[in-house]
Amino acid sequence: MRSFTYEKAHSPAAAASAAVRTSNAKFIAGGTNLLDLMKLEIETPSHLIDVNGLGFDKIEPTPEGGLRIGALVRNTALAADERVRRDYGLLSRALLAGASGQLRNKATTAGNLLQRTRCPYFYDTNQPCNKRSPGSGCAAIGGITRQHAVIGASDACIATHPSDMAIAMRALDATVQTARPDGTTRNIPIADLHRLPGNTPHLETTLGAGELITSVTLPKPLGGTHVYRKVRDRASYAFALVSVGAIVQRDGTGRVAVGGIAHKPWRVEAAEAEMPRGAKAVAARLLDGAKPTRDNSFKLALVERTLAAVLTEAKG
């Protein structure tokens, strides 16, 4: 770990401008991802801006009938919130499927969205990795890729985004509110927050330099049955091989987002039109253009089968 300087931010604007004032600065929230990466010198910020004191720890109703979730609301608090459990069960379930109790107590809403990949080569600084060190190559391609992406990947990177929470956020069409160093704020639809790797896998989101997430807003409840199914090798405390988040209405229409298969939460709105026709039809559209590796081609069948189970469960 490199030595770094530290400050506690007192307002969102001050945090955002501090982040561009010092070169190579980073925000720190729960620190459950960032600190691990700093110890391995995968992240090497020279300055940390602690955003924990900014008061973004509330969950409030919006005039539109939705919920505004402060960027620093802990995963545990969010999953346990009565309104979330009642109206956005998918989110609560996805959160509880992630990490462990201890980690969720620390992990924040914004930090969770911005957590980095679990590609094992990304974690080993001896190995080439375009995401960690742009232009160095990708050690995963041709290597051990059971966990990796099957769709939307590139010749530069085949990593996945590991968040469970983000799958629910994507299915719920959340929006992300930010504060920028120039004092302006903006709304980013969750679909636009994460990028596909392309030739620049080190650029994972569309946030600008120093742009701070202040909250995440859920639109008004959609009703329907909410199911989150995470498939993994052990019963708990493992990242998803594949996860399926679905909201299914009584008439069989609904929404589906899939985790564990791409560089971002994977949702194809056109595929949802197939929902009344069943999992096979949805999966075919959802995975159109998939390019799995030999190690992870099982994920295609797994998505379809899991989705089928989810739809059956939703029917009750």
Add this chain to the structure above:
Amino acid sequence: MKFDTPATTNPIDQLKIIGHATSRIDGPLKTTGKATYAYEWHDVGSRPAYGYIVGSAIAKGRIASIDLSRAKAAPGVMAIVTAENAGKLGKGNYNTAKLLGGPEIDHYHQAVAVVVAETFEQARAAAQLVQVSYSAAKGSFDLAAGRDGAAKPPGRGDNQPDTNVGDFPGAFAAAPVQLDATYTTPDQAHAMMEPHASMAAWDGDKLTLWTSNQMIAWTTGDVAKTLGLPKENVRLISPFIGGGFGGKLFLRSDAVLAALGARAANRPVKVAMQRPLMFNNTTHRPATIQRIRIGANRDGKITAIGHESWSGNLPEGRPETAVQQTRLLYAGENRMTALRLAMLDLPEGNAMRAPGEAPGMMALEIAMDEMAERLNLDPVEFRARNDTQVDPEHPGRPFSRRQLVACMKTGAERFGWSARNAEPGKRREGRWLVGMGMAAAFRNNLLMKSGARVRLDRSGTVTVETDMTDIGTGSYTIIAQTAAEMMGLPLEKVVVRLGDSSFPVSAGSGGQFGANNSTSGVYAACVKLREAVAQKLGFNSADVAFSDGQVSSGNRSVPLGQAASDSELIAEDSIEYGDLAKTHQQSTFGAHFVELGVDVATAEIRVRRMLAVCAAGRVLNPKTARSQVIGAMTMGVGAALMEELAVDKRTGFFVNHDLAGYEVPVHADIPHQDTIFLDETDPMSSPMKAKGIGELGLCGVAAALANAIYNATGIRVRDYPITLDKLLHRMPDA
């Protein structure tokens, strides 16, 4: 004490303290954080500096150059040791690859430097500034590819690479029912909680190492050999060990680098191996490819049994002896086994809990299940029909005690085995396909010389000193129970001190030989102490009784402590074994039963309940014994379902080198476990009449799961771990 005739009645048979479920006497120290693990000796070793290990970035080749200038200039750095400046280093008897690599590199993450700094953080930061440039060479990393070129390894004692009895090829060819199948087991990591860790302090040319090690005497010798010191100048202290599973049997780089770092920095130095290095720097259980052939008559009698195993290792490394159990477990007149060893440039393969039998039983016990099905026999019945009470290679040599059939029958009864549907894939409960599986458990019992010293003071307290270790197994407790039973004392009047090279040499912890041998050594020392006490108090030693803190004979009774009223009484002895292990085959037996569900949509496998029945000599402490067995069963679930070091065959390293990538079971994976110990004493094994238990519990578990998965789904997977992707394409429609 020489143990060369079967044990007769002795004070242990009183079973006042031995045989009772007793909580670990070191438990409170651990739960209150007071147990001093290797990295936690805060009161000794003045102001230690910290070492951070730099691991090789290539698997094979040479270091072209190392530039230390930036690292040396970093804040707090006191010394950097590399092979270039370390001075001449020897190699220990027990490690294959050098513990400080360079200029030649033998495997990935082999240590190439240790950076010593004032604080841990400074050492870690400076370690990243060590600039090593390598010239990589081509290596061999793929066992399957190396299989054809694998060679016959040298034999060791009774462990010969090839065994042949009768006419295996002829009998197999003639058998009306045959199985010829190949199984694979992956490389596995010990993945213990406490990483390798050591603190070293020099006093002139004398070295003290506070470390985490299972085998004090082996390692003391190897420290001396590696550093070129006389053995007397090395002191090892290792009273608490946060798990080892065989990973800490040997000297490893943390200890060598702490010693070298301390010498270079002229300060005590602590080194804890970073978690990401734990998987490639250290040893692991090597992967195997195993071919098993079984031929039987239609009545279910095995006529031919053959087992071949291929594993890989670095030059001079040893094979995984995965055929070991097949030489002994089942009858059959025509038999063969063969071990072959491929040269691989992966990290060093070495012992992990139940080396040999653990991976061997993973394969053999699936084969037995497959064979039972071909014979249309219940798996329990098939095994029972092939029971043998003698070593099948040497029929003149009986087993000392062998209750395999009783284990299986008891287990079948208690588990409700008769409810199993022999036709696979037929039991469905909601989204689950449910199956049951069983396997035999088998592990040899090993006899090792073991010594102890016992001291009696005037308060009547007995202190036991032996270099035996407690790796979380309960050694402290069973040793205290042994001394208490022998000296007629309550447990509280016994103090146990372990893991110090200044104490008498014990068997150490490994190969499930720790409990039986170390307590037998304590027994021997206590016999001597009893004689000394009797003599001191003027008793005729033949008829004295030691109980309730009193020594008595006839109507005279004296408090034990009185024998030490003027000075401490000290007795030291060891147990040594005669020929009983040659005349009798000593092994431990059991049976594992598992019920599990396989999700019909995702093929996720979740265990529902498990049972192990063990017959392994006298159970010294039912609580610690159960703990060993359920821990082993948990490890078996890991082996069956998830544990695998993933080899990158291009560059030659284990890719999943942290505890997020190398999965072991979590609580949610283990819903319900039961254990039963059959009543057994084995007078051939030792005066304690006990045998090993710690590894038996692992042998066979994974196969029981594999067989249950087959029973649930009808899908036979012969390659571990059995992950959902190996089932999915053959699962029925949900």
